[in-house]
Amino acid sequence: MIFITARFRVLPEYADTWPELSRAFTEATRAEPGCLWFDWSRSLDDETEYVLVEAFRDGDAGAAHVQSAHFKVAQAELPPYLQETPKIVNAVLEQDDWSLLGEMEVAPRG
Numbered sequence: 001m002i003f004i005t006a007r008f009r010v011l012p013e014y015a016d017t018w019p020e021l022s023r024a025f026t027e028a029t030r031a032e033p034g035c036l037w038f039d040w041s042r043s044l045d046d047e048t049e050y051v052l053v054e055a056f057r058d059g060d061a062g063a064a065h066v067q068s069a070h071f072k073v074a075q076a077e078l079p080p081y082l083q084e085t086p087k088i089v090n091a092v093l094e095q096d097d098w099s100l101l102g103e104m105e106v107a108p109r110g
Helices: 023-030 059-066 069-077
Strands: 002-009 035-042 049-056 087-092
Touching: 002 059, 023 035, 023 069, 049 059
Parallel strands: none
Antiparallel strands: 002 049, 002 087, 035 049
């Protein structure tokens, strides 16, 4: 899978509304057949920072994503709400879902 994490620093006046501003892009991306997940989180330390964790089935799915109409719309519409160009980590992984974090194993409850 293609695993991507990106950090978006939103202008302070738009920090609270970023989820709504990016909603159409988020929903359209989640509906892509090759999208495994596309999840936003807000930083606990910087209220203007959002982290996007996304994964696509393979390189073809990743390419389809960046060539999609909704990606092009996001490229045009979202940057005016940002403080700076987002930062990204992009990796190809030999898995297709989350792995268990064995160092924090939770015993069965019951």
